[in-house]
Amino acid sequence: MGMLTASERVLRLRQLLQERSLDAYLVPSEDAHSSEYVAVCDARRAFLSGFTGSAGTALVTRDAAYLFTDGRYFVQAGQELDGEVWELKKMGIDPPLEEFMGKVLPAGSVVGFDPETLSLAAYKRMHAVVRRSAISLAPVLGGNLVDMVWGEARPLPPASRVFVHPEAFAGESVLSKLQRVVQEMEKERVNWMVVCALDEVAWLLNLRGSDIQYNPVFLSYVVIKRIQSRSSMEPDTPSTAGHRSSTSTTGSSDPTAGSAVTLYTNADRMEPEALSTLDLIGVHILPYEAVFDDLQSEIDAGERVWIEPSRTNCRIGTSLGVPMLMQPQSGSAGIIEEGYGDRFLIKSSPIGLFKARKNPTELNGLRAAHVRDAVAVCRFLAHLERDLCERGVQLNEYEAAERLDALRAQQEHFVSPSFPTISSAGANAAIIHYRPTPEHCRPVTAAEIYLVDSGGQYLDGTTDITRTLHLGQPSKRERECFTRVLQGYIALERAVFPRGTTGQQLDVLARMYLWRVGLDFRHGTGHGVGCFLNVHEGPQMISFRASPHEAALEPGMTITNEPGYYEDNQFGMRFENVLLVRSVLDESQTGDRRPYYGFENITWVPADTRLLLLEMLNDDERQWLNAYHAAIRERLEPLLRDDACALAWLQRRCVPIEVR
Template sequence: MTHQIQNFDVKGGPQYGRQNLPKIREALDAAGLDGFIIPHEDEYNNEYLPDYAERLSWATGFTGSAGAAIVMKDRAAVFVDGRYTAQVKVQVDGKLFDYADLDPGVAGWIREHARKGERIGYDPRLHSPDAMARIQDAADRAGAELVSLDTNLIDRAWDDQPEPPRTPVSVHPVEFAGEDHESKRTRIGDSIKDDGADAAVLTDPTSIAWLLNVRGNDVERSPLPLASVILEADGRVSLFIEPSKLDDEVRSHLGNAVSIRDESEFADGLAELASKTVRVDPGSSSVWVFDTLNAAGAKVQRKADPVALPKACKNAAEVEGSRQAHVRDGAAIVRFLHWLDTEAQSGDVDEITAAQKLEEIRKANPELKDLSFETISGAGPNGAHPHYRVNTDTNLKLEKDSLYLVDSGGQYRDGTTDITRTVPIGQPTAEMRRHFTLVLKGHIALSRVRFPQGITGSQLDALAREPLWAAGLDYDHGTGHGVGSYLGVHEGPQRISKALNAIALKPGMILSNEPGFYLLGSYGIRIENLQVVTEPEEIPGGDRKMLGFETLTMAPIHKGLIDTTLLSPTEMAWLDAYHATVRQRIAPLVDGEVAAWLEEACRPLTGATP
């Protein structure tokens, strides 16, 4: 996988809608339609999209990671969630598009605004069956007709649309995977059979990459090949992929039990499942998959992707790989934090320079394959936007007596990293230190917790928020997401959040621990480590075994932002022990001024020698 340099040029903007809305309406006329629905999602439900699939951005100018639009002959609307209410007004021309909330979204708009008899097209490959059912109900209520299209209307209008990626697939060695793909296929096939199905359809690229021990470069910041799979209950696989992506080494690796077919044959492969019971995940596969199977006479079993949970529970090799990746990445972070504490204190450094510096330091390690996502580099008020992405228009300097928030990660063959640190530029105020310490208290509580088997992330979420809640404060994002093993930086099915999640935490699951606080117009604070769920252990005097977390991320938490009067002795002991571990593992990898800085950054709060 080739490392892709982060681009800070302004993307999107109102000119996209002005230029392309007329083209879309010409395509509507040619197709005999009154409107077309444009979701953010691509055919594989990817978080990060290949260039050819940036249809929403092309049509509207909006570049956020969640959204949708509907274009009618005489009106249009764009839908975003609360993260993007300010961004959408900058990027999308309000004279051309109405701004609306993603919930109730397209379905709500159609219910309220569609006219009787209007024909509204959609691409069935880009919608989940549940989402489409809501839109169909809304259309029925409005008296409008939904029209399924064989070719996406945006693809017809987009005259210079990039080609789909055709990057080479590579073998992910068993030394990193910890299990060969024959064993995985057999194991997952057995689970499909146990659930009464004959086969499962997989359209999530992360599931396919994990199952077959392959990686690719089709998706930005995620080492994924775009493909689809039919997995039989006996472990045999039909892989639908552009054949030119596979060289002799990969074909030999896949072996005879994996049948390689052109991706254009996927519909035929689904039709061949006629009369069989087929497991399909409505959360990751499109309504087109369900419609194609139903038309063929297959019995569709709506059930979660059978790979998702096994993939989330990392084996010993994957956990050890993550430890090693975090030490390697931690050395880069320490060099960057030293730079922030020295050269970047001048007040002349800006957000882009800081992000480029971090990327330069990471890239010095030849084992880095790519960033795991675009770096969030937020100075002062920009740090108050949790999903902020710096560009040349928003770039601020790291000013004196302010806070700087940096959220970043790397992709290594043995693991994926994701870390957030908040640091002071100049002297922090008492208010900054208080807010930071409340966030730290929640972070420590979620790091230290022990819990019985069967507990979900939703049940643990309040631990990270309680210190903030006690002060009348909160944050509006989840506390933790799953992380892949040289896969996506965001992985399910587990998570830690207020939202109900029924997936129990299991040994080997890697999750983030990232409580925060955001004072709009002033600063943002977030502390994020990755941690892995440990094996259940007996506690002396207890009556059942308990799971816990092992922290993987290795980088100091800035002591200059801590109000120690707000920490308990137990919390201080946790931080001192964590810093002692960071010092032990990272010190051999740095020298000179950086080593001296690390020594001081990891010195116990009590002042004793580590």
């Protein structure tokens, strides 16, 4: 059987809706772990719709198909969707998905979804809105309907090797991490914690895999049971009577960690060192799919469970007995009550914050990885400029990306790119998450802007950098826009702020120079970056959008600073570095007795001054740029002495500009 067309895929899904008496079906981007990036076999929304961006939700009704996505992907979705089949809905412009369902679906409609791919938080949010229109959300059991459309062509689930991330890079033992988690469980007086986020599992157990391309994680869950001794139990905590022993299927306990820990993944793909390491500290391993039945059978009704609704899927919630997911009475189509009940602590996982606050070993690893990464990027940019401008070499976006990836692969501790390289020329640079292919790519020339956003996964850190350049004569419009982008970057990097400040409070600094002339960009300004983990990491962020999960910026956190500007079908530009949050003033130095924080830059690739209108920069901004370029030369010149082309390029690009 040949590949199905967009129309055929949707038609087959509609046939399944009719067979199951459903009026619509939701297809989120996420997998069972609420991952931003998913394994190929879990890319259901991309398969169904043809839209390959990382964010968006498809809604297929009996007579229409809609794709909701955010501003990063408006242009890309418009290009990839079959307009005869799909209608693009722009988040932030069109009504939200849950409100839209109430407008297009009649009262009494039943909207199906796969309970493994919808989080508890998303379910609760949508249900609260659609119920006003007498619309029900119904979990569809027995398999994902998109998988049924996909059939035998669907890729097999991944089974990458799972290996130890050594403590020499991680900076903390697994037992120490477990101790900290159990201490938080004790503070909150909970008996169990279910860890669903793949990067949290990998960080907690000092393990890595490659089930999801560019993300060193593996499909898994971790369940932690806090072991209580009778002498330490609070009077009102549940009795230990009826608990399985620490040698049961809930895992063996370590007296130091005070917990029984079970990793749910397929043990046959784990390296011997990983197996022996977990065995040594008493972590039990059970099959991935066993988690659902075990949660249902192992946890007593009186025990408290810590869950993070935004990272916990509805099937896990059902196994735990979350009240709002229990089977309805008298045939109603969804919910018998709102909420979670007293059994559940609804709170962000402490692991997310622990992971975000990098320890000294991780911070030093990140600094070192970014220096090596800068060597690769500078070599790439230098050779690109030489080949295009001096040698007349013809190169397209895809070939340029391949060049950069190959140069990164030469660096010590390199594992893989951290995301698909965004290599975009001219109008393609306006597509924020553009990805060239051999079949669809544009020449890179000196006649137009070239934007390259890329990163690497190294054993000691993860990198993410964007540079925009013009090898010819940029227009005054392009130079003005880029200057405003760089001014916003400088303002944010130089910020000093009190403890408790969130990224949302700082976001305006990156936009204010664009705002002064009525310009803006349709994406967040910054995201956390993992340490040999996901390139997008929370809970810290810098964005104009409020998020209930956002954490205040703290020393040890990583954050990107990446303002940009995009004119559809014309050009795009972005300047991105990775920053570390650092202490600037302690309590004794401030009037309000609070510590104040700032940023440390760790990305070392020069800005293209040919894209600047220097007369727009004040002396402080000029001095910042000169100091930045001097710091780059100091770090990179010794590492580029074996490459005359790259060394000469670096010296040209870092020539100081005049300070008035």
